[in-house]
Amino acid sequence: MNSKPRIPLADLAAQYASIKTDIDAAIAEVIANTAVVRAKAVPDFEDDFAAYCGAKACVGTGNGTDALYLALRGLGIGSGDEVITVSYTFVGTVEGIVMAGATPVFVDVDEDTLLMNPDLIEAAITPRTRAIMPVHLYGQPCDMDRITAVAKQHDLKVIEDAAQAHGATWNGKPVGGLGDAGCFSFFPGKNLGAYGDGGAVTSNNADLVESIRRVANHGRKDKYTHDTIGVNSRLDGLQGAVLGVKLQHLDEWNNLRRSRAALYDSFFESTTIRPQGLSDGVLPVYHLYVVRVPAKERDRLVEALNGQGVDAAVHYPVPLHMQPPLKGMQKAPLSITEQVAGEVISLPVYPEMTDDDVARVADTFKEAIGAQ
Ligand SMILES: *Cc1c(COP(=O)(O)O)cnc(C)c1O
Secondary structure, three states, X not given: OOOOOOEOOOOHHHHHHHHHHHHHHHHHHHXXXXXXXXXXXXXXXXXXXXXXXXXXXXXXXXXXHHHHHHHHHHOOOOOOOEEEEEOOOOOHHHHHHHHOOOEEEEEOEOOOOOOEOHHHHHHHOOOOEEEEOOEOHHHOOOOHHHHHXXXXXXXXXXXXXXXXXOOOEEOOEEOOOOOOEEEEEOOOOOOOOOOOOOEEEEEOXXXXXXXXXXXXXXXXEEOOEEXXXXXXXXXXXXXXHHHHHHHOOHHHHHHHHHHHHHHXXXXXXXXXXXXXXXXXXXXXXXXXXXXXXXXHHHHHHHHHHHHOOEOOEOOOOOOHHHOHHHOOOOOOOOHHHHHHHOOEEEEOOOOOOOHHHHHHHHHHHHHHHOOO
């Protein structure tokens, strides 16, 4: 039997313990003011988060999937339109596109970074293409210079799926302000997480943000005028208060994630364990620390780690174009996507992890793979 404590993939209890006084006070204030839906905490957080992302404006939403849907709707993208994105991502990326009535068109990922391969975008463009939706997967920004250049050339919008990348930067500029709209999730396990669902759209176009705000609030122009049939997808007041407290700690937490990742890198340096490649100019935030192993070994290694009390997991084993509702939607080859989906393992990485925890995970992993 293994008597060592379990190392979770993330430790939200430890995080709460470190900020409990401030969180409890912020929540109590919202409830005491009995303004839970329209709490001041929400616009306060929206302003702070826009500034944090280097964007002009921000609107809170019910979750990250809705943020993607609302950004597309705000940009007038829907039925009959195509949006270029990746199949190697969380399903929410594509749900946002399909909810808006548009069609996702998948391009393959880069073999090293596991992110949208900008070389493949041009060939995927058709007369129906309206937007490119890069996903800053695992917390590493995509090549936004190349992506925005292609978009400009073909008059396409760029919507960043930044749901895993709060605080990551590309050439010194934070994600969320690099395209026409940036979409975030505040699901509890994200780098900036609420205590329930939440999301946001950021943009340098304040008018776009205001039109999204109306759609997200029942299409309301004023109390009794509904300009459009909207949805109910607002950031809850309690979550806004929680996020306002947590945002103050985000840089410190992302720094700690990077130091944990650097430690893993050093442990794996001379082994066959291969971390997600980083491109020049990125400052990643390690939502997940993802390594690749030979496909035939992957499941055995995850089981071996789990058996030793290490919560390793796989993000994502089945690419979206192979999921039942999206089968047959593939147009271009997605061979790298299919290959890496069989090779990846996510290792625990969170700010409260100790050096000893990292060493234990790395040793357990190296032992299991036979690479010590
Ligand atoms: C979490 C996530 C989403 C969706 O966010 P929810 O808040 O869960 O709806 C979208 N895209 C990516 C890449 C995500 O990781």
